[in-house]
Amino acid sequence: MKKVLLLKFGELFLKGKNRREFIKLLKHNIVKKLSGFDFQLSETQGRLVISDYSELNEDEIVSKLQTVFGLIGVASAVEIDTSLEGIENEIKNIDLSGVKTFKVEVKRADKTFDMTSMELERHLGGVVLNLFPNLKVDLYNPELVLFVELRVNKKTYIYKSLLPCAGGLPLGSAGKALLLLSGGIDSPVAGYLMSKRGLRLEAVHFHSYPYTSVQAKEKVIELANLISKYCGEIKLHVVSFTEIQEQIHKNCDEEYMITIMRRIMMRIAERICHENDLGAIVTGESLGQVASQTMQSMTVTNSVVSLPVFRPVIAYDKEEIMSVAKKIGTYETSILPYEDCCTVFLPKNPVIRPTIRRAEYLEKNLDIENLINEALANEEIIEIKNY
Ligand code: ATP
Ligand code: MG
Numbered sequence: 001m002k003k004v005l006l007l008k009f010g011e012l013f014l015k016g017k018n019r020r021e022f023i024k025l026l027k028h029n030i031v032k033k034l035s036g037f038d039f040q041l042s043e044t045q046g047r048l049v050i051s052d053y054s055e056l057n058e059d060e061i062v063s064k065l066q067t068v069f070g071l072i073g074v075a076s077a078v079e080i081d082t083s084l085e086g087i088e089n090e091i092k093n094i095d096l097s098g099v100k101t102f103k104v105e106v107k108r109a110d111k112t113f114d115m116t117s118m119e120l121e122r123h124l125g126g127v128v129l130n131l132f133p134n135l136k137v138d139l140y141n142p143e144l145v146l147f148v149e150l151r152v153n154k155k156t157y158i159y160k161s162l163l164p165c166a167g168g169l170p171l172g173s174a175g176k177a178l179l180l181l182s183g184g185i186d187s188p189v190a191g192y193l194m195s196k197r198g199l200r201l202e203a204v205h206f207h208s209y210p211y212t213s214v215q216a217k218e219k220v221i222e223l224a225n226l227i228s229k230y231c232g233e234i235k236l237h238v239v240s241f242t243e244i245q246e247q248i249h250k251n252c253d254e255e256y257m258i259t260i261m262r263r264i265m266m267r268i269a270e271r272i273c274h275e276n277d278l279g280a281i282v283t284g285e286s287l288g289q290v291a292s293q294t295m296q297s298m299t300v301t302n303s304v305v306s307l308p309v310f311r312p313v314i315a316y317d318k319e320e321i322m323s324v325a326k327k328i329g330t331y332e333t334s335i336l337p338y339e340d341c342c343t344v345f346l347p348k349n350p351v352i353r354p355t356i357r358r359a360e361y362l363e364k365n366l367d368i369e370n371l372i373n374e375a376l377a378n379e380e381i382i383e384i385k386n387y
Contacts, residue, residue, distance in 0.1 A: 001090065002079045003055060006149070006157050007048040007065065010072040010167055023048075025170040026070040029232075033064050033387055044153040045109060049079070062163065064387070067230050069196050070170035075147070077159035082110060082150050087120075088127050090158045094146060101138035102128065103145055110150040124148065166196065171232050174198030177280040177310065178273050180265065181205050181236070182340050183219045186284030186313055188227050188330040189321050193312035194282045195231040201282070203234050203384075204272055206241040206265060208344045216338035221382060226330045228386040237272055238380040241265075244371050245344060251365035254347040258292045259354045260363060262301045268372055270305040280308045286321065287314050291350040300354045 009026060027041060027048065039053035039061070053061060058076065065074045080086045096102065104124045106117040115123065124146070125137050149157045179191040181203040191201055205220045217238065224236050241261075248260050269281045285293045292301075302309055313321050325331035 002051060003058075004077055004079045004157070005050040005053075005058070005062065005065070006075045006077040006159060007050065007071055007165075008073040008075075008162070009048070009070055022070070022170060022173060025173055026068070029070070029170055029172070030065070030068055032232075033068055034061060037061055044151045044155065047149075047151065047157075049157075051079070066163065066165045067387070068170075069166050069168040069198070069230065070173075071165035072167050073162040073165055075157075075159040075162045077147075077157040079155050079157055082113065082154045082156045084115070084123075087124065087148060087156055087158065091124050091127055091146065091148075092131060094158070094160060096128070096132060096135065096144065099135065099144045101136045101142045101144070103137055103139050103142040104128070105145050105147050107147070107149045110152050110154065113150050120148070166230060168196035169198035171195060171198065172200050175279045176200040176202065176277065177282050178269055178276075178278045179203040179234075179282045180269060180284070181220055181224060182284070183216055183223065183334065183336075183338055184284065184340060185318075185325050185331065185334040186286060186289075186321050188223045188284075188334065189324045189328070190282055190284040190310075190312050191227050192230055192324065192328050192330075194310055195227075199280075199282075201227075201231050201234050202237065202272070202276055202278055204237040204239060204269055206239050206268075208242045208245055209240065211242065211245075211344040212339050215336075216340065219333060219336055219338050221384070222333050223330055224382075224384040225386045226333060227328065228384050230328065232385075232387065234384040235276070236382040236384050238382060239268060239375050240378055241375065244375060247366055247371060249345045252362040255349055255351045256354060256359060256362050257345060257347045258350045259297060259300055259359055260366075262292055262297075263304045263359060263363070264368065264372065266301050266305045266309075267368070268375060270307055271372065271376060273307055280310050281305065282310045282312070284313055284321075285311045286316055286318070289318070291352045294352055296353040296355075297351075300356050300359050303356050 037053060037057055040051045042049045062074055078090055080090055104121045106120045108117045144160055147159050174197055177199045179201050181187050195201055203224055207217050224234050228234050244264055248257055252260050
């Protein structure tokens with residue numbers, strides 16, 4: 001008998017070569033996440049198994065595994081060589097104190113075993129009832145499920161609870177993108193959601209020091225740190241927006257200020273993408289949330305870039321975004337009251353339905369190329385790594 005962690009992964013529709021790549025990347029990401037611990041990682045068709053770790057570290061290892069995208073569940077299990085007698089013995093050892101109703105659920109990937117899943121479920125249910133006559137079997141709503149998995153490697157895994165993991169696809173399986181990271185609630189959630197679909201991230205933050213404070217920047221670094229727990233290492237580009245904002249303020253219509261700011265942010269983001277081999281831009285915009293997040297506003301900001309712009313929270317209510325933020329642990333930091341560069345020189349009446357023509361016309365008053373070059377020449381790079 002051996003104590004192991006049994007790992008389940010999702011997206012089982014993936015076939016052939018894709019599936020191999022998916023599992024290879026997943027294993028790579030797990031090894032990286034658990035660097036610092038001693039353990040063995042093996043694979044049996046449809047499952048990964050972690051063994052030979054110190055039981056003292058089990059809780060910590062499990063909570064790290066719960067942040068690995070691509071895994072859907074982790075169970076603390078015992079592994080034995082498959083035999084009816086062996087399974088019966090282990091079932092007898094499971095602590096069932098405080099439980100009134102149970103069922104046994106068998107998965108028999110090893111088709112050579114000479115009982116069907118259902119026969120084995122009944123048999124093992126009987127073994128438990130013989131031992132604890134006060135227990136009752138409840139097939140529909142049991143307090144406890146005893147899982148018994150007979151794998152093709154002739155090992156059987158027995159466990160009683162499966163803890164949920166982060167789901168999604170392994171980090172890196174979808175490429176790499178640039179997250180526009182503000183200090184708000186929405187953009188960290190947007191980054192998390194896109195990473196969940198397999199994207200690795202770099203991030204860019206625009207600050208307007210001295211109009212915005214040093215704390216505002218530190219808050220963003222902290223947010224990057226918090227999502228890094230899920231999203232892996234993040235190269236954070238910190239770009240000064242002060243001069244750009246002053247120039248827009250001086251030279252453009254007030255109601256178009258945010259529109260033009262956002263168009264310049266997008267252009268800078270695309271430049272960073274090209275220089276760092278990133279294939280998309282990610283933002284935390286949500287339709288209709290504020291004036292700059294109408295369909296027309298997005299058309300006008302999108303029109304200056306040709307890379308795809310992913311907005312994973314576009315259809316989320318604020319409440320829904322907040323609940324993800326709470327789940328991933330960014331909410332408390334996001335609500336700290338430091339100003340964002342977008343709130344400096346905020347116009348009273350930002351345009352709700354801007355047009356590309358008007359934006360282009362106003363931008364003629366700016367030396368955009370030069371402003372972008374200046375901003376990028378002075379960018380600060382911070383390597384974030386928290387896992
Ligand atoms: P968030 O909660 O993410 O700050 P928000 O509701 O405050 O979003 P806006 O301020 O309009 O909305 O920003 C929309 C999106 O633009 C943000 O989600 C983020 O992706 C990007 N963004 C805004 N400000 C900045 C900034 N200072 N640096 C980098 N990206 C930014
Ligand atoms: Mg904001």
